Amino acid sequence: MADKRKIKKRKEEFGEPTESEKATSEEYSVAKWLKNNVPTKKTKFLNHHVEYFTGTKAVDALLTSKWATGKNPIFTTRHEVTDYLHQMLLHKLFHRAKKVPVTEQELKGKSKKKDKEQEKSSKSGDDKDGEKSQASACEGKESKDGKEKEKKKRKIRLEMHLEQVFLDTADAYVWIYNPMPWYYWLFGALVVLSTITVCMFPLWPATVRKGVYYLSIAAAAFLVMIIALAVLRVVVFCLVWILTLSRHHLWLLPNLTEDVGFFASFWPLYKYEYRGPGSDCDKSSKNKKKRKKDKQSDDESEKAPLLTEQPADSVSEAPPEIDTGEIKEEPLLPSTDKQSESESENSQRSSTDRDFEIVEPGDVEPDRDSNA
Secondary structure, eight states: OOHHHHHHHHHHHOOOOOTTOOOHHHHHHHHHHHHSOOOOEEEEEESSEEEEEEHHHHHHHHHTTTHHHHHSOOSSSSSHHHHHHHHHHTTTSEEEEEEOOHHEEEEEEEEHHHHHHHHHHHSSSSOOOOHHHHHHHHHHHHHHHHHHHHSSSSSEEEESSSSOOOOOOSEEEEEEEOOOHHHHHHHHHHHHHHHHHHHHHSSSSSHHHHHHHHHHHHHHHHHHHHHHHHHHHHHHHHHHHHHHOOOEEEEESSSTTTTSSGGGGSSSEEEEEOOSSTTTHHHHHHHHHHHHHHHHHHHHHHHHOGGGGGHHHHHHHHHHHHHHHHHHHTTTOOOHHHHHHHHHHHHHHHHHOOOOOOOOGSSSOOOOOHHO
16 A cells, blocks of 8 residues: 555656546547658567657647647647647557667578578479579579668667656657547448348248348359369369379369469469470479489588598608608619619518528638638
8 A cells, every 4th residue: 555655646746647547538639640640660569560650750740730720729839749748648648669779680580580481482492494593593692682781771679668758859659549440340330230130030021031042052052063173173183194194284273272362263264284205394303303413412522531532642642752762772872782682681581581681791701611
C-alpha cells in the first residue's frame, strides 16, 4: 500500500494522470488525424511489427491542422503542441522508443543465412546451358553489389525508452492507438447474419430449400469431377512415361494442383516435354555430370597426401649429393688409384664379407724368398 501511495504522489507531482483517466474524444480524433497525415515507418519492436513516427514531423503537421488554425485553436505554438502530445503519450496513445543502430555483425549473420538459402535453391534448380549459368553468376555479383550498397545505409531497431516524455526532436514514437477499420465491422455483421440464416434453414420456404439442395449437389459433383481429373492426369502421364521409356512427358491440366487462381488452374489444357537424347534436359544433365567430375578431380588433387611427392624429390636430389662427394675426393687421390682401390675393396668384402686394410707397396716388408 505504501508503494502505491508513493507512485500516486509522484504522478501528482509530475502532472501525470491517474490510472482512471482516459483519453478524450478530441485526443482520439487528433490521434486518428495524425495517423493518417503524418508519415510513418515500419520496423520491429520486441519481435512485433509496429509503425512509428518522429516528434518534429508530428509537431509540424499539427501546426498546420484545423486545431491550430481554426476559430477556437487548442494550441498555437510548438511548445503548446509538445505539451498536448505529451498528454496523449500519458494517455497511452503512443509511447517513446529509442533508436539503436544495427551492428555489422548482425547484418553479416542475416546475409549469410540468405546466401545459404540461395545456394540451396540454386543447387536444387536445373541449369540448362553454360551461358545461362554465366549470366546467373553475373546477376549474382550484381545483386551482391546491390546488397553491399544497401548495407551501407543506416539500419536501426527500436527499444523501449526509459523516459516516457514527448520532445520536439527526431525521436521515434510507436503507435499504440490502432482504430478498427469500418469494413471489419461490416464483415463481422455479415458473418453473424449468415450464421443465423443457416441455423434457421428449417424455416426457409420450400422453393428456397429445393434450390439450396440442387446447389449442394452441383458443388459435390464439381468436387468429384476435380478429383477425377487429378487421378486421370496422373494415369495418362504414367502410361505415356512407361510406353515411351521416360522420353515423353505429357501432363493434362498442369496447373490443376498448383497454387494459382481458379481460372488459371484450368489453363493451359496440356503440357508436353521431350526428354530423350538430344533434348535440352539431356544436355543439361551431361553438363552437370561433367561439372561433378571436374569438381571431384579437383578435390582429389587438393586432398592428395604429400608422401607421394617425397620419393620423387629424394630421387631428383640424390644425384647432386653423389656428384658433390666425388668432386671433394678428386683432389686428394688420383682417379685411377681410387677406382682400383674401390674395386678391390668391393671384391674383398663380397668374397670374405670382412674388411681389409690396404697398404702402399713401400710400407710392406720384402719377402725372404724373393731376396734369396
